[in-house]
Amino acid sequence: MNVDRRRFLTISAASLGGALLAACNADPKSARKLLSLAEHGNQRVEEGLFRHTAMNHVPSSAPVAGASFPKYMISKTTPIWDTAARGVWRLEVAGAVRRPLSLTLDDLMKLPRITQKVDHFCVEGWNARATWSGVRVSDLARVAQATDDAQYVDFTSFDEDYHESWDMASAMHPQTLVAYGMDGYLLTPAHGAPARLHSPVKLGYKNTKYLTRVVFMPKQNGGYWSDQGYEWYGGT
Amino acid sequence: MAPIVKRNHWVVRLTHWVNVVAIVIMAGSGMRIFNAHPAFARPGERFPLNPWEGRPIPEWLTFGGWLAGARHWHFAMMWLLVANGLLYLGFLFFHGEWRDIVPRRGDARDAWEMLKFYLFVRKDHPAQAKHNALQKSAYFAMPVLAIIIVLSGLAIWKPVTFSFITRLFVNYKWARFVHFVAMALLLLLALVHVFMVFAVDPYSLRAIVTGWYDRTRSPEARNARPFYHLFGPAREPPASRELPPV
Numbered sequence: 001m002n003v004d005r006r007r008f009l010t011i012s013a014a015s016l017g018g019a020l021l022a023a024c025n026a027d028p029k030s031a032r033k034l035l036s037l038a039e040h041g042n043q044r045v046e047e048g049l050f051r052h053t054a055m056n057h058v059p060s061s062a063p064v065a066g067a068s069f070p071k072y073m074i075s076k077t078t079p080i081w082d083t084a085a086r087g088v089w090r091l092e093v094a095g096a097v098r099r100p101l102s103l104t105l106d107d108l109m110k111l112p113r114i115t116q117k118v119d120h121f122c123v124e125g126w127n128a129r130a131t132w133s134g135v136r137v138s139d140l141a142r143v144a145q146a147t148d149d150a151q152y153v154d155f156t157s158f159d160e161d162y163h164e165s166w167d168m169a170s171a172m173h174p175q176t177l178v179a180y181g182m183d184g185y186l187l188t189p190a191h192g193a194p195a196r197l198h199s200p201v202k203l204g205y206k207n208t209k210y211l212t213r214v215v216f217m218p219k220q221n222g223g224y225w226s227d228q229g230y231e232w233y234g235g236t
Numbered sequence: 237m238a239p240i241v242k243r244n245h246w247v248v249r250l251t252h253w254v255n256v257v258a259i260v261i262m263a264g265s266g267m268r269i270f271n272a273h274p275a276f277a278r279p280g281e282r283f284p285l286n287p288w289e290g291r292p293i294p295e296w297l298t299f300g301g302w303l304a305g306a307r308h309w310h311f312a313m314m315w316l317l318v319a320n321g322l323l324y325l326g327f328l329f330f331h332g333e334w335r336d337i338v339p340r341r342g343d344a345r346d347a348w349e350m351l352k353f354y355l356f357v358r359k360d361h362p363a364q365a366k367h368n369a370l371q372k373s374a375y376f377a378m379p380v381l382a383i384i385i386v387l388s389g390l391a392i393w394k395p396v397t398f399s400f401i402t403r404l405f406v407n408y409k410w411a412r413f414v415h416f417v418a419m420a421l422l423l424l425l426a427l428v429h430v431f432m433v434f435a436v437d438p439y440s441l442r443a444i445v446t447g448w449y450d451r452t453r454s455p456e457a458r459n460a461r462p463f464y465h466l467f468g469p470a471r472e473p474p475a476s477r478e479l480p481p482v
Binding site for chain 2: 124201
């Protein structure tokens with residue numbers, strides 16, 4: 001029974017030691033390796049579980065956050081599209097598509113409109129409700145005729161260098177919109193005017209505001225927060 | 237019966253110590269994640285159930301450094317916690333040791349007697365099986381809380397993919413609250429557990445490391461209350477009677 005005892009003393013000492021070590025430094029090199037391995041494994045699990053039939057449901061009677069809906073941006077001041085300096089705002093749909101698009105807000109509003117009351121899940125832990133109106137990204141992909149090379153989509157903004165890239169499946173989810181309306185009104189600059197990406201299937205930081213370009217790509221190209229250590233997948 | 241007995245199977249000992257590591261990291265990183273938004277109310281709403289809305293948890297209790305780091309730890313360690321929990325529960329089920337912790341009729345009365353003993357209302361330690369009735373209820377509550385924590389955790393990890401789990405807890409906000417409260421209760425039980433080990437039955441440390449336990453030093457044998465007769469003498473095992481003549 002001595003071997004048994006020694007084995008368990010070793011195991012418990014090793015695990016306690018490991019925990020102590022980890023507590024002293026939450027991010028040593030070996031831990032980082034393990035964590036990134038876990039992140040990749042998790043992503044595969046998340047992609048495997050993802051279904052277009054799994055939808056976010058907010059009761060129709062539930063109140064929306066309204067003026068309390070958090071306003072978040074990278075720039076020091078609220079980014080506002082300067083028509084005088086940059087010309088009319090247009091949404092470019094480009095990359096792995098047969099028909100690249102350049103849509104004014106009016107063009108965008110002529111496409112089939114979806115209006116949905118959904119949750120906005122922030123990585124910080126809060127969620128907020130709003131009624132978003134806009135065009136499904138899947139409709140944009142259809143109109144632009146995305147090719148088989150379109151495995152990922154990058155959403156770029158005019159808020160500094162903010163962008164986030166998505167996997168195709170999440171972008172094609174029926175609740176993923178390029179939204180130009182919020183709670184029955186056109187988007188205000190604080191919420192990403194003229195148009196922003198909004199979907200309950202990804203955490204808030206994946207939902208680019210102040211949208212300028214939707215680029216279909218064969219490979220993902222990270223993102224503003226993903227490059228700083230947040231999960232690239234960021235799915236809900 | 238021999239005074240030194242094998243008390244804990246190696247599966248129980250292994251899962252116990254893996255649990256210590258997994259729960260410490262899960263709770264620490266979870267509290268760091270919580271601190272990114274230390275409230276349960278949605279923006280613009282109120283949450284009267286939490287008197288400390290908006291107040292973060294002291295940083296020294298948290299783990300992971302920053303929100304993204306804590307999330308990585310949390311979503312990596314959750315697999316260890318779940319695998320370990322399944323191994324433990326599977327063992328308990330197939331080995332029949334669930335009988336040591338699943339409540340049965342009479343446990344409430346026995347727990348009351350234990351409480352009376354601890355409060356000096358009753359003189360002698362109530363007779364017990366492997367665990368006394370208070371211990372039993374705590375050891376049963378722990379896996380129950382753990383299951384609630386895992387379910388509510390899935391509900392807030394994947395509120396859209398697993399919306400059917402989220403709906404078990406009404407919605408995302410309440411699932412997050414349940415996740416937090418169940419964690420706090422589990423930590424409280426764990427703290428009480430560690431306290432009682434040192435205050436009543438330090439000899440059980442040996443049993444959870446090597447598996448062996450000296451029955452003559454059990455709290456029942458020593459009539460031990462918290463801190464009372466902590467290192468009381470081992471009670472002589474009952475003397476064997478001579479065989480009667482044929």
